[in-house]
Amino acid sequence: MDLDAFRRGLDAWLDDHADELRPEYEGSGSLDQQVAQLAKVKRLTFDVGWMRWGWPERVGGLGGSNLYRAYLGEAVTERDLWEPGFSALHEVLAPTMIDYAAPALAAVMVPRLLRGDEMWCQGFSEPGTGSNLASLTCRAVRDGDVWRVTGQKVWTSLAQYSQRCVLLTRTGTAESAHRGITALFVDMEAPGITVRPIGAMHGHDEFCEVFFDDVAVPLDRTLGTEGQGWSVAMDILPFERSTALWHRTAYLHHRLQQLVASAAPGSLDAAEVGEATQLVYAFRARSRATQHRLAAGGRLGPETSVDKVLMATAEQAVFDLAGTGLAAEVSVGGGPVSARWRAEFLYARAATIYGGSAEIQRNIIARRLLELGDER
Numbered sequence: 001m002d003l004d005a006f007r008r009g010l011d012a013w014l015d016d017h018a019d020e021l022r023p024e025y026e027g028s029g030s031l032d033q034q035v036a037q038l039a040k041v042k043r044l045t046f047d048v049g050w051m052r053w054g055w056p057e058r059v060g061g062l063g064g065s066n067l068y069r070a071y072l073g074e075a076v077t078e079r080d081l082w083e084p085g086f087s088a089l090h091e092v093l094a095p096t097m098i099d100y101a102a103p104a105l106a107a108v109m110v111p112r113l114l115r116g117d118e119m120w121c122q123g124f125s126e127p128g129t130g131s132n133l134a135s136l137t138c139r140a141v142r143d144g145d146v147w148r149v150t151g152q153k154v155w156t157s158l159a160q161y162s163q164r165c166v167l168l169t170r171t172g173t174a175e176s177a178h179r180g181i182t183a184l185f186v187d188m189e190a191p192g193i194t195v196r197p198i199g200a201m202h203g204h205d206e207f208c209e210v211f212f213d214d215v216a217v218p219l220d221r222t223l224g225t226e227g228q229g230w231s232v233a234m235d236i237l238p239f240e241r242s243t244a245l246w247h248r249t250a251y252l253h254h255r256l257q258q259l260v261a262s263a264a265p266g267s268l269d270a271a272e273v274g275e276a277t278q279l280v281y282a283f284r285a286r287s288r289a290t291q292h293r294l295a296a297g298g299r300l301g302p303e304t305s306v307d308k309v310l311m312a313t314a315e316q317a318v319f320d321l322a323g324t325g326l327a328a329e330v331s332v333g334g335g336p337v338s339a340r341w342r343a344e345f346l347y348a349r350a351a352t353i354y355g356g357s358a359e360i361q362r363n364i365i366a367r368r369l370l371e372l373g374d375e376r
Contacts, residue, residue: 027336
């Protein structure tokens with residue numbers, strides 16, 4: 001199927017099944033409802049094949065370009081059928097699972113993620129390490145045919161709903177901290193794991209602390225080889241800063257249009273609307289260029305920090321504008337529609353922090369793309 005035929009077929013199918021796909025709640029709903037809605041949309045689109053396009057056949061896909069996946073995300077997001085903040089988590093973890101997991105494990109696990117039968121989380125950040133991922137202290141020690149994991153992770157998205165975790169652990173004492181890290185694929189129901197959601201000001205407690213107390217992880221759940229965890233992380237992070245943002249281009253464009261249509265006459269400054277529109281389209285153009293570069297066989301790397309900076313800037317511009325044009329909704333919430341604007345405004349405050357802070361992204365751009373040297 002060529003891409004144009006895929007687009008026409010998907011659009012027609014989404015329109016024909018609008019009632020079945022539509023959320024059962026108004027506005028943003030609760031986090032429980034959002035997670036259930038995401039699983040429903042994944043299941044329905046997977047079972048008829050749409051979700052399978054763009055993924056390798058060896059993991060249950062139908063083959064073809066990643067552009068199929070990008071368009072599916074945009075089309076579903078524009079119809080408000082899922083929450084775009086975490087609808088693309090499979091775009092972060094599935095590619096790395098395909099590249100680093102044993103083929104038999106990937107063949108079993110990836111279809112479960114794509115169909116929505118499972119949620120996976122990403123165990124990277126730790127208390128006290130800030131953005132210095134290489135300083136992690138969560139440790140795994142070999143004990144016969146298992147790893148025994150002890151430590152803590154924090155800001156782990158949707159850990160309370162997840163069946164699996166891609167976990168970075170320290171397994172070595174090499175002089176280079178980067179070479180002493182190993183990635184594991186952990187069952188979240190294993191004895192010794194405790195998950196504690198963190199209260200968030202926008203009302204959806206999607207971030208968690210996760211504690212590991214002598215958790216046994218089979219050796220065959222190692223991703224890559226022992227000590228290769230830094231390579232796994234460097235494979236995941238560019239996806240987190242680019243492919244996982246494809247859905248947000250459609251989301252921001254859609255919400256900006258709704259904002260302009262619903263704001264009180266005279267409440268929006270034309271110059272500010274123009275600036276927000278320019279930022280959204282710049283992000284959208286950059287994101288599509290990344291999609292096409294990947295489709296042409298390119299590798300994702302430090303240049304994806306540009307995508308992340310543009311996303312954060314555009315998101316804050318759109319919802320800062322909402323704070324002006326929909327001041328009552330943003331200030332006090334109210335019904336489901338107003339509550340959604342308020343939650344989105346508050347969540348946008350973190351856009352320059354999650355996934356790597358804006359300062360870190362600009363350092364990557366300066367040092368690794370522009371070759372401006374280390375900080376002095």
